[in-house]
Amino acid sequence: MSAALAHVYVPPPDHPEDDGRPDGAMSFLDHLEELRRRIVRACLAIGGGMLVAVLFLDRIVAFVLAPAQRALPPDVHLVYTHPGEGFGFKIEVAMLAGAIFAAPLVVYQLWLFIAPALYANEKKLAIPFVLFGSAGAIGGAFFSHYVLFTSMLTFLASFHQPGALLFMPQLDDVWRMYVMMALGMAVVFQIPTVVFFLAKMRVVSARWLWRQFRYAILAIFIIAAAITPSTDPWNQIVFAVPMVALYLLSIVIAWAVNRNQKSPNQSEI
Numbered sequence: 001m002s003a004a005l006a007h008v009y010v011p012p013p014d015h016p017e018d019d020g021r022p023d024g025a026m027s028f029l030d031h032l033e034e035l036r037r038r039i040v041r042a043c044l045a046i047g048g049g050m051l052v053a054v055l056f057l058d059r060i061v062a063f064v065l066a067p068a069q070r071a072l073p074p075d076v077h078l079v080y081t082h083p084g085e086g087f088g089f090k091i092e093v094a095m096l097a098g099a100i101f102a103a104p105l106v107v108y109q110l111w112l113f114i115a116p117a118l119y120a121n122e123k124k125l126a127i128p129f130v131l132f133g134s135a136g137a138i139g140g141a142f143f144s145h146y147v148l149f150t151s152m153l154t155f156l157a158s159f160h161q162p163g164a165l166l167f168m169p170q171l172d173d174v175w176r177m178y179v180m181m182a183l184g185m186a187v188v189f190q191i192p193t194v195v196f197f198l199a200k201m202r203v204v205s206a207r208w209l210w211r212q213f214r215y216a217i218l219a220i221f222i223i224a225a226a227i228t229p230s231t232d233p234w235n236q237i238v239f240a241v242p243m244v245a246l247y248l249l250s251i252v253i254a255w256a257v258n259r260n261q262k263s264p265n266q267s268e269i
Contacts, residue, residue: 068178141186202258
């Protein structure tokens with residue numbers, strides 16, 4: 001009987017070949033520890049970027065305030081009423097600039113966190129992920145700076161009537177609006193990057209994205225209504241238009257990726 005069992009039982013090889021599957025399963029605590037490590041390193045990168053921003057702080061502050069100065073009427077100026085508000089504003093400007101400078105390193109830490117769950121061929125997408133993610137974040141922030149924030153503040157300042165209704169924007173309020181819009185657009189501009197990698201992993205296809213277009217439009221306008229500081233429909237449209245354009249661009253990206261990857265046995269989602 002022992003001889004029969006010897007023929008049935010085949011011991012596993014000592015060094016199994018790598019089949020390209022993701023790394024071994026991690027416990028919940030291991031995931032928390034890995035997340036902590038990546039967050040700490042991302043914060044260190046932002047801190048380094050902040051030190052660089054301090055060296056050019058006056059120029060950066062002038063750059064940040066330029067859209068507000070263009071949008072406000074000639075007789076309206078930003079004011080601050082608390083003694084430490086001006087100092088706090090400059091510190092926060094340095095933090096935001098540091099986050100932008102450190103965007104490639106922060107995105108790379110995000111990639112290192114999700115990479116263990118990917119297959120070997122998917123891990124090769126690290127460099128495009130960092131480049132596209134960083135470009136999307138910076139592009140979204142600049143789009144908000146030059147287009148959205150300026151148009152929004154111009155609209156809000158249009159109700160200023162000298163001698164009747166004075167507009168005295170407080171520095172902290174304007175800065176909060178600037179940051180929220182910049183961060184929101186930085187996230188929105190990640191849509192093409194996310195779709196590119198989902199298409200690379202064959203999770204989505206251009207056909208599937210096109211079929212969901214009407215639902216995407218509904219979701220985009222709901223998001224635009226939620227993040228727009230005013231209830232004016234025009235400003236909601238200003239927020240929604242770039243999101244719609246990015247979604248359409250994502251469809252084109254997915255189509256290009258699917259066309260290059262399509263095989264005879266592959267069916268689109």
